[in-house]
Amino acid sequence: MAKKYEPMANLRAIRRAADITQKALAEKVGCSKNVIGGYENGFNAPSLEMVRKLAAALGCEPRDLI
Numbered sequence: 001m002a003k004k005y006e007p008m009a010n011l012r013a014i015r016r017a018a019d020i021t022q023k024a025l026a027e028k029v030g031c032s033k034n035v036i037g038g039y040e041n042g043f044n045a046p047s048l049e050m051v052r053k054l055a056a057a058l059g060c061e062p063r064d065l066i
Contacts, residue, residue, distance in 0.1 A: 007042035011065045014058050015040075028057040 015025055015036075022036040029050065038044030039054075046054065048062075055062040 005042045005045040008039045008046070008065055011036075011054065012040040014060055014064060018058050020058070025054070025057060029053040 015022070021033075022040075023033045026033045026036045030053070031050070035044055039046050051062045051065055055065055058065075
C-alpha cells in the first residue's frame with residue numbers, strides 16, 4: 001500500500017522523546033494505536049482538531065508536530 005500523506009515524522013520523534021507509546025498516546029487523544037501509526041507513517045492525515053489534541057497530550061505546540 002502506498003503512502004498518501006506526508007508522514008508526521010516529528011510526531012514520532014516527539015512521542016519517543018516523551019517516552020510514550022503509540023497506545024498510550026492514542027488513549028489520551030481518543031483514537032486507536034493504528035491511527036497514531038498511520039499518522040506517523042503517512043497513511044492517515046489528522047484533522048486540525050486531532051493535531052491540537054496530539055500537541056496537548058505531548059506538551060508541545062501543534063506546529064512542532066508537522
